[in-house]
Amino acid sequence: MKTPHRGPRPVSAASRSAAPTGKVRIIGGRWRGTRLAVADAPGLRPTSDRVRETLFNWLMPVLPGARVLDLFAGSGALGLEALSRGAASAVLVERDPALAAELRALTARLQGGEAATVAQADALAWLAAQPKAGEGASGFDLAFVDPPFAAGLWNTVWPALLPALAPSAWLYVESPADAAMDLPGDWLLHREGATREVRYAVYRRLAP
Numbered sequence: 001m002k003t004p005h006r007g008p009r010p011v012s013a014a015s016r017s018a019a020p021t022g023k024v025r026i027i028g029g030r031w032r033g034t035r036l037a038v039a040d041a042p043g044l045r046p047t048s049d050r051v052r053e054t055l056f057n058w059l060m061p062v063l064p065g066a067r068v069l070d071l072f073a074g075s076g077a078l079g080l081e082a083l084s085r086g087a088a089s090a091v092l093v094e095r096d097p098a099l100a101a102e103l104r105a106l107t108a109r110l111q112g113g114e115a116a117t118v119a120q121a122d123a124l125a126w127l128a129a130q131p132k133a134g135e136g137a138s139g140f141d142l143a144f145v146d147p148p149f150a151a152g153l154w155n156t157v158w159p160a161l162l163p164a165l166a167p168s169a170w171l172y173v174e175s176p177a178d179a180a181m182d183l184p185g186d187w188l189l190h191r192e193g194a195t196r197e198v199r200y201a202v203y204r205r206l207a208p
Helices: 050-057 078-083 095-109 123-128 156-164
Strands: 021-023 035-039 067-070 089-093 116-119 140-145 165-176 187-194 197-204
Touching: 035 095, 035 116, 050 078, 050 165, 050 187, 067 078, 078 089, 078 116, 078 140, 095 116, 123 156, 140 156, 156 165
Parallel strands: 067 089, 067 140, 089 116, 140 165
Antiparallel strands: 021 035, 165 197, 187 197
């Protein structure tokens, strides 16, 4: 679930806060059944239970011990689901202050929730401050990229994101069904699926 951007304003613009009015649930692992708040804001899209179940079945061999990045965290459903299913750590980046505060409160209540770090920041600005993998950092093993559809950020984010990922990292991308992905040639499509409105896909980086 992602905080929407209105019109053409830049990604660094301050977002408005929204009151949580709905819930989604973590569907597997040690935190199964935990409810996550869904804010009442136009354009927020919960990744459906069916899509998440399919996705995490694909990622099952990847998750144990993984370092995870949930770049447009929203409700935190993807990053927290990964932790619930065995990832070692997750950074959840969410620019909306109210949503970030909700994530911090939730992770503080969860047993083992200290494995999650919540960064209240604009995604591109946050990435710009991160070290490249191999330059004093191991890099993330798995990244979730599900930005607000209206902002069209997928191909904009790759130059900042990909250097922060490990040499053999995995990448999940959720986008409109007709969106074109322009990933570099060392990223191969692993699995993909679609609903009427959404394409969801897992890519794997070829180790050098």
